[in-house]
Amino acid sequence: MQPGRSYLVNYLDPSEPRFALWSKIDQTWVEADTLGVKEARHLIAQASLQPFGDARLMAIRHADALSEAVQNTLLKLLEEPPLFLTVILEVVNPASLLPTIQSRLHRLDSAIRETDLEPEKLFTDYREARAVLEQVKDRSKLEKLLIKMLSTAKTQLTDLPNKSKVLQVNLLDRAIRRLRQNANQKLVIDSFLLNWPFNSSTSES
Numbered sequence: 001m002q003p004g005r006s007y008l009v010n011y012l013d014p015s016e017p018r019f020a021l022w023s024k025i026d027q028t029w030v031e032a033d034t035l036g037v038k039e040a041r042h043l044i045a046q047a048s049l050q051p052f053g054d055a056r057l058m059a060i061r062h063a064d065a066l067s068e069a070v071q072n073t074l075l076k077l078l079e080e081p082p083l084f085l086t087v088i089l090e091v092v093n094p095a096s097l098l099p100t101i102q103s104r105l106h107r108l109d110s111a112i113r114e115t116d117l118e119p120e121k122l123f124t125d126y127r128e129a130r131a132v133l134e135q136v137k138d139r140s141k142l143e144k145l146l147i148k149m150l151s152t153a154k155t156q157l158t159d160l161p162n163k164s165k166v167l168q169v170n171l172l173d174r175a176i177r178r179l180r181q182n183a184n185q186k187l188v189i190d191s192f193l194l195n196w197p198f199n200s201s202t203s204e205s
Contacts, residue, residue, distance in 0.1 A: 026051040026052050026055070026056040026057065027056075027057045027058075027059070028043075028046070028047075028056070028057070028058045028059070029059045029061060030043065030058075030059070030060050030061065031060075031061050031062060032060050032061060032062045032063050032064070032065040032066045033062065033065050035060070035066060035070050036067075036070065037069050037070055037073050040070045040073040040074055041073060043058070043074075044073070044074070044076075044077050047077060047081070047082070047085055047087075048082055050084070051084055051085075054084075055084045055085070055086065056082075056084055056085045056086070057085075057086050057088070058085060058086070058087050058088070059087075059088040059089075059090060060087075060088070060089050060090065061090045062090060062091075062092075063089035063090055063091045063096075063097065064091050064092055064093055064096040064097075066097075068098060071097065071098045071100075071101050072098070072100075074101070075100055075101065075104070078101060078104040078105065079104050089101075089105065094107065121152075122149060122152060122153060122156070122168060123196060123198065124198060125198065126193065126198050129193055129196065129198070130189075130193055133145075133189045133192070133193070134189065139179055139185055142179065142185065143176055143179045143180070146172055146175055146176050146179070147176060149172055150169065150172040150173060150176065153165060153168040153169045153172055154169055156168075157169055164197045167195070167197055168196070168197065171192055171195055171196055172192075175188050175189075175191075175192045178191075
């Protein structure tokens with residue numbers, strides 16, 4: 001993604017890997033239901049200011065909820081954004097946006113749409129874990145999901161070291177390595193679930 005372009009996406013999260021190199025970029029994330037025409041004008045004024053970092057990223061979550069008046073207010077910004085600005089509209093249904101808005105956006109589908117699992121969330125319930133993992137059919141997408149969980153597990157291990165956190169890190173690391181070695185995906189998932197430290201009240205054998 002290049003500064004100065006606007007993007008239409010189905011789902012994007014600030015921790016998405018494609019933002020990994022954007023550490024020096026100002027990021028503004030706004031919920032669509034908080035934007036009236038007045039707030040949209042304020043957002044436009046803010047977007048035009050020189051960024052603190054190398055560039056500015058401005059994202060509007062759940063843009064399906066934007067009113068027609070607010071969309072028309074944002075039209076000029078999307079048509080001619082400053083060179084340092086990238087605008088993202090997060091939508092589930094692109095058709096909810098006005099045709100004039102759609103024509104000024106580039107569609108970008110996120111690879112994490114197949115699951116509602118938040119990257120900062122680690123499994124606590126067996127049924128939920130199996131449902132989420134078996135939903136991801138593509139090997140590379142499953143690997144990316146586990147890598148996100150591994151990052152979270154390592155952070156938690158650093159903050160509060162304990163036996164359970166060590167086990168989580170080891171299991172995630174092993175599952176990722178087995179996927180990369182082309183092991184059977186179902187067997188990788190089964191082994192992972194068998195050993196994962198679920199809450200005793202929600203786990204199954």
